[in-house]
Amino acid sequence: MSTSTIPPRPLYPPSPPGIARYREQFTTLGIFLFLGFLPWIPIFGWVDIFDTSNNFGRGNLAFVFAYGAAAVGFNLLVGYSGTLGLAVAGLFAIGAYGTAILTAPSGVREAQVGYDWPFFLSLPVVCIAAAIIGVVIGFPAARLKGFFLAIATLALGDLIIKIISLDEKVWSGLKTNGGTGKQVPQFRIPGLDRELSYYMLSLGALFVAMVAYAILTNRRLGRTLKAVRDIDIATGPLGISSTYYKLVAFGLSAFAAALGGAMWAQNISFAQPATFETDMLVFLLVVLIVGGLSHKWGPLIGAIIFVYLRQELQSTRKLLFLILGIILMLAVLILPSGVASLPKRFRDSRWAKDLQRRLETLTDFSL
Amino acid sequence: MSVVEAAAPGANSADAAASLAVDDLHVAFAGNHVLQGVDLRFTPGFNGLIGPNGAGKTTVFNVISGYVRNNQGNIRLHGEDVLHMSRTQRVKAGIGRTFQAPRLILDATVMENTLLGRHHLFRWGHFAELLLLPQQRREETQARQICMNMLDRFGLADMAHEDAGALSLGSQKLVEVARALVADPTVVLLDEPAAGLGADDVTVLLRGLREIQAERNLCVIIIEHDLQLVTSLCPKISVLHFGEIISEGSPEHVTSDPAVIEAYLGHGFEMEEGGEIHEVEGPLSEHHHIDHVEEESTLEEVWTDDDAPEQEEPS
Numbered sequence: 286m287s288t289s290t291i292p293p294r295p296l297y298p299p300s301p302p303g304i305a306r307y308r309e310q311f312t313t314l315g316i317f318l319f320l321g322f323l324p325w326i327p328i329f330g331w332v333d334i335f336d337t338s339n340n341f342g343r344g345n346l347a348f349v350f351a352y353g354a355a356a357v358g359f360n361l362l363v364g365y366s367g368t369l370g371l372a373v374a375g376l377f378a379i380g381a382y383g384t385a386i387l388t389a390p391s392g393v394r395e396a397q398v399g400y401d402w403p404f405f406l407s408l409p410v411v412c413i414a415a416a417i418i419g420v421v422i423g424f425p426a427a428r429l430k431g432f433f434l435a436i437a438t439l440a441l442g443d444l445i446i447k448i449i450s451l452d453e454k455v456w457s458g459l460k461t462n463g464g465t466g467k468q469v470p471q472f473r474i475p476g477l478d479r480e481l482s483y484y485m486l487s488l489g490a491l492f493v494a495m496v497a498y499a500i501l502t503n504r505r506l507g508r509t510l511k512a513v514r515d516i517d518i519a520t521g522p523l524g525i526s527s528t529y530y531k532l533v534a535f536g537l538s539a540f541a542a543a544l545g546g547a548m549w550a551q552n553i554s555f556a557q558p559a560t561f562e563t564d565m566l567v568f569l570l571v572v573l574i575v576g577g578l579s580h581k582w583g584p585l586i587g588a589i590i591f592v593y594l595r596q597e598l599q600s601t602r603k604l605l606f607l608i609l610g611i612i613l614m615l616a617v618l619i620l621p622s623g624v625a626s627l628p629k630r631f632r633d634s635r636w637a638k639d640l641q642r643r644l645e646t647l648t649d650f651s652l
Numbered sequence: 653m654s655v656v657e658a659a660a661p662g663a664n665s666a667d668a669a670a671s672l673a674v675d676d677l678h679v680a681f682a683g684n685h686v687l688q689g690v691d692l693r694f695t696p697g698f699n700g701l702i703g704p705n706g707a708g709k710t711t712v713f714n715v716i717s718g719y720v721r722n723n724q725g726n727i728r729l730h731g732e733d734v735l736h737m738s739r740t741q742r743v744k745a746g747i748g749r750t751f752q753a754p755r756l757i758l759d760a761t762v763m764e765n766t767l768l769g770r771h772h773l774f775r776w777g778h779f780a781e782l783l784l785l786p787q788q789r790r791e792e793t794q795a796r797q798i799c800m801n802m803l804d805r806f807g808l809a810d811m812a813h814e815d816a817g818a819l820s821l822g823s824q825k826l827v828e829v830a831r832a833l834v835a836d837p838t839v840v841l842l843d844e845p846a847a848g849l850g851a852d853d854v855t856v857l858l859r860g861l862r863e864i865q866a867e868r869n870l871c872v873i874i875i876e877h878d879l880q881l882v883t884s885l886c887p888k889i890s891v892l893h894f895g896e897i898i899s900e901g902s903p904e905h906v907t908s909d910p911a912v913i914e915a916y917l918g919h920g921f922e923m924e925e926g927g928e929i930h931e932v933e934g935p936l937s938e939h940h941h942i943d944h945v946e947e948e949s950t951l952e953e954v955w956t957d958d959d960a961p962e963q964e965e966p967s
Contacts, residue, residue, distance in 0.1 A: 295806070296796040298761065298813040398689050497782060505780045509771060510763050511757045512920035521739030522748060524772025524835060533778070582667070 313499065313581075317492050320346075324481055326423070334596045335589075338479040339379050344507035344552060345596060349488035349588040351548035355380075356572045357494040358541025364579030365502060367514030369435045371618020372422045374565040376539045380546025382554045383411030383448055385469040394539045397468045398460060412543045418445070420532050428464050429533040431499035442566070443460030450558035466557035487548040491585070494541045499581055501537075510534055568595075571609050573614045577623025586625050594630030658747060670873035671730060672716070672747075672839050678724035679711055679895075684710045688895040689725070689855040694839065697874045698865065700886035702906075704916055707892040710752065711877045713841045717749045718742055728879030743772055752844050754824040758817030762808055762827050765816050766799040769831035802830045822853035829857065834862055839871045846881055858885060885909065891915065922939050 299307045322347070323329075327338035336342035359373050385409035389399020403409075422441045426434050450464045461467060474482040487600045501507060512520050513527045513534075550556050567589060576587020594612075598605040616623065622630075631637050664902070686708045692701075701709050714720040716727055718739040727734040729745055733961075737745060756765045774795070776788040802918040803809045806826045811819060817826060829845055845861075847853050854921050858881070865872055876882045882889060883903035891899040891906055893915035906912055 294800055294809050294812070296763075296793060296800055298763075309858050414881065500782055500784065501778065504781050505767075505771060505774065506781060508757075508760060511760055512768050515757045515759075516755040519751060521719070522742035522743060522750075522832070523768050526738075527742045541873060 300474045313495070317488070318642065320350075320488055321485070324484060334593055343480045345592055347552045348549065349585070349592045350484075350491040351545050351552060351571065352572050352591065353545070353584045353588040354487070354491045354494040354548060355542045355545025356569055356587060357498050358493070358538035358545070359569055359573050360579060360584055361498060361502070361510070361541070362534045363573065364537035364583070365514065366510040366531055367517075367532060368427070368531050369431065369438075370423065370426060370538065370577065371435050371439040371566060372419070372426075372445070372571050373440030373538065373542050374561050374563070375445030375551070376542035377546035377565055377569070378446055378449055378544030378556070378558070378561040379415045379539075380411055380548075381416060381439055381469070381561075382467060383414060383505055383543065384408060384547040385467045385550055385556050387411065387647035388417055388470045388472070389460075389468070390470065397462070399470070408547055409545070411547060412540045415543030415546075416536040416540040419542075420536045423535030423537075425530045427528045427535070438512040441564070443562070446558055446561045449561075461558075464558055467556055469554050469556055471551060471554055483548075483552050486551060490548045491545050494544060495581065495585075497580040498541075502581075506533070545634075567606075567609065569611055575612060575623060577625030578621075580623060580625040583623050583625040586624065590624065653712050671696055672714070673728045674716070675723070675727070676725040677712070677715060677722055677727070679708070679715060679722050686895050687715075688894065689721070690892070692895055692897065694871050694873050695888070696865075696869045696871045698861075698886040699871065699887035699890070700903075701873060702877075702879070702882055702884040702889060703838060703892035703959040707915075708895045709892050710843055712871040712892070713749060713875065713958060715871075716841060717743075717747060722905065741773065743835060743837075746836075746838035747841070748835050748839070749841035750825070750828045750832050750843055750845060751846070754821070754828045756816040756824055756827060756831075759815060761813050761814050762819065763796065763799060763804065765810075765827055766803060766831045766834055767795055769800060769833075769835040770795045772835065777813055799830070799834050802826075802834045805863060806830050807856045813918040825849060826853060826857060826860075829861070831933055837870070838868075839873065842872065842876075842933070843873045844875055844877065846876055846878055862886075879907070 289300075301308070324337045324343055327336055327342070329335040329342070330338060333341065336347050337346060337372070355373065355377055362368055362373075375426050384397050384404065384407050387402040388404050388411065389397055389401070391399060391401040410544070422438060426438050429437055443535030447460075449461045451459060451461070452463045453459075471479070472482070473479060474485055477485060502510070509525055509530050510533075512523065512525060513530045517527050529559075553560075572584060572587035572591045574587070575590055577584070591609075594608060595605060598608060620626065620630075670693040672692075672694040674690060674694075677687050677690040677692075679687040690708075690712060692712070696851075701712065703709050715722050716734065718737070722735065729742075729747060732745065733749070734742060734745070740766060757768075774791055776785065776791055780788040787950060800809060800812060803812055806829065808823060808826060808830065812824065816824060819827065825848065829842065832840055845857060849857065862870060862885075863871060874882065874886065887902065889901070889903055889906045890897055891912050893908070893912075898911045898915055899909040
């Protein structure tokens with residue numbers, strides 16, 4: 286190329302000088318450190334549900350992190366690649382059951398028998414297996430669009446749960462203990478008590494999922510997935526195979542869903558097929574859409590809102606679904622980009638700009 | 653390729669020199685024959701593909717880039733069969749294209765949109781990306797440099813980090829052309845690149861295209877309705893009408909071809925010197941006013957006239 290005397294131009298978007306450039310990374314790290322120390326500084330003591338000085342609050346936050354981790358992957362699939370794959374509940378169940386079966390002791394009674402693997406070996410194996418299953422689900426689905434895609438993946442996700450709930454007599458090698466449910470052997474971080482251990486594990490899972498999400502979506506994969514979402518038809522002449530990238534998104538989202546599922550199983554300590562049927566999908570959709578599609582903090586914010594509502598309305602299950610439905614509708618109508626988009630919406634509002642101008646004139650002493 | 657050449661040594665020198673050869677292309681959509689035996693040879697340089705609306709120009713592009721399956725015929729890129737390749741393989745083989753309406757990610761920056769064209773040339777995968785490997789980072793920077801140089805040629809360097817959605821339609825179309833060119837193609841299909849562009853944007857577009865064509869000996873194929881642009885840019889123009897090539901050759905030859913005039917205006921129309929059209933009796937070729945039509949300027953005015961009469965079905 287003959288680029289002789291062109292003055293150098295910035296190849297990356299302009300960023301503030303020095304350490305301010307890493308503001309976003311520091312913010313993320315800071316928030317996670319804060320969450321990590323939250324059990325010892327229970328500043329949310331005034332909200333019963335998230336009061337981290339007791340086990341109830343810690344357990345609830347551990348659920349928040351587990352749902353959040355699964356929703357991060359869901360966000361990549363739905364928010365970034367624009368593929369409405371609804372098999373997430375099934376993959377969540379694979380994470381829960383997979384770790385339960387692999388880590389269960391081998392020498393116990395028939396129903397609860399397992400393979401006696403260490404937890405940290407079973408976790409990556411289960412997540413990778415789920416990613417492969419996610420890609421397999423994606424294969425027929427990547428050729429479908431919109432409504433048809435949603436129906437196909439919903440059915441395939443349900444199929445996973447149906448297989449899990451198969452009776453011992455039908456498939457004896459499965460060890461899922463049919464519809465009765467499976468005891469989840471609990472892993473404990475040495476030196477921490479039970480609840481605190483789940484709390485830290487789930488927080489770690491959310492951290493891993495979010496860091497991977499942030500790295501991948503800010504770079505080439507994020508651009509490519511956006512292209513698949515926005516200009517699907519034009520990706521061919523760019524040398525981008527939209528089918529391939531939809532499968533990548535399916536695989537990554539399945540990985541995160543299984544990770545979240547494994548953490549969820551650790552918290553709940555008993556996995557049952559009935560929990561994963563349509564309810565779980567609705568829960569994760571609420572987490573994702575109320576939190577904010579294709580926003581980094583969306584899954585965490587959505588999970589906080591969801592877990593709060595679920596605990597608040599635990600006694601009246603029907604009311605919970607009614608309220609979740611109303612919130613989902615309101616979110617789609619009023620806040621299509623979710624609660625996570627509120628700060629930006631506020632900053633962009635005329636009211637905020639007006640306020641800012643007034644403040645500037647107030648503090649302008651150069652008269 | 654060598655087999656073909658050996659079989660007919662020097663028999664068809666135009667074939668050997670052609671970057672892209674389209675032979676006997678037939679396409680039908682549910683019985684509607686859109687292309688009926690189209691033969692085209694595109695050589696390095698600028699090639700114009702023109703014709704009235706619905707002539708099948710974009711369909712030719714769609715077959716070449718793999719969006720539409722043909723019923724018959726074949727397409728060769730530097731002697732290599734294209735039709736068995738997937739869309740992405742065709743890009744790797746060197747075919748680039750743009751669309752009539754720009755297709756950009758509106759909430760991504762101009763630079764990011766341009767980088768999309770470069771993605772298939774990246775050697776490091778997404779796993780390297782996740783691990784933040786320095787090699788991957790270096791590759792990204794190199795790609796950004798190439799994209800920046802390309803954007804600079806089209807006068808977009810200052811907007812590189814603005815959202816593509818904030819750009820005017822003309823600039824968006826320029827971004828799309830830049831994106832097609834950063835992929836290092838050997839044949840570029842431009843579908844109405846100048847439609848909707850302002851005069852200065854067209855100047856920038858043509859300057860950029862001419863520079864790059866000269867540097868890389870590109871084969872550029874342009875569909876365009878602006879006849880003045882096509883005739884000034886392309887030494888060779890093919891005219892498509894109802895799925896058939898009705899005229900081919902230099903701009904002078906094509907614009908004075910009675911068949912072309914008939915295709916654009918239909919039977920029984922004549923044109924006065926002012927460009928006004930009115931219906932007369934009998935076919936145009938028999939009419940003495942044909943002499944006036946030969947003037948390029950007169951035809952152009954009809955060409956760009958939105959109120960031009962509907963074409964009649966050829967008998």
